[in-house]
Amino acid sequence: MKNAFPYPYYIYGSDDSTDQDVIIIVPKEDMPETQEDRKNKVFFLLKEYNLNWNATLAVIENGKISDTIFTKSWIDSLNNALLETYPLHQQEYELLVTKK
Structure with a gap:
């Protein structure tokens, strides 16, 4: 069902993690305004596509993450974690984050 998933996504974090940390990339206009809506x-994406991810949303602009679910991850740390650990995982999408 991942092939039908409506957004690109990246797996990140240590390569020996027991769960799958995923950043779902959404266009700026698709990012909900409130943290609760995010x-x-x-929750609804994971349920609809029957995925067991530890997931967050993010927007990428100009080679960096510019927005995310703040209560879950700070922008800078999420950006840098993705940049550093992207090569540790098999990925479906080319990395659009290019700088710290």
């Missing part, structure tokens, strides 16, 4: 969007 969490709900993740």
Whole structure:
């Protein structure tokens, strides 16, 4: 069902993690305004596509993450974690984050 998933996504984090940390990339216009709506969007996407991800939403602009679910991850740390651990995982999408 991942092939039908409506957004690109990246797996990140240590290569020996027991769960799958995923950043779902959404266009700026698709990012809900409130934190509660952002969490709900993740919940409904995971439920609809039957995915067992530890997921967050993010927007990428100009080679960096510019927005995310703040209560879950700070932008800078999420950006840098993705940049550093992207090569540790098999990925479906080319990395659009290019700088710290």
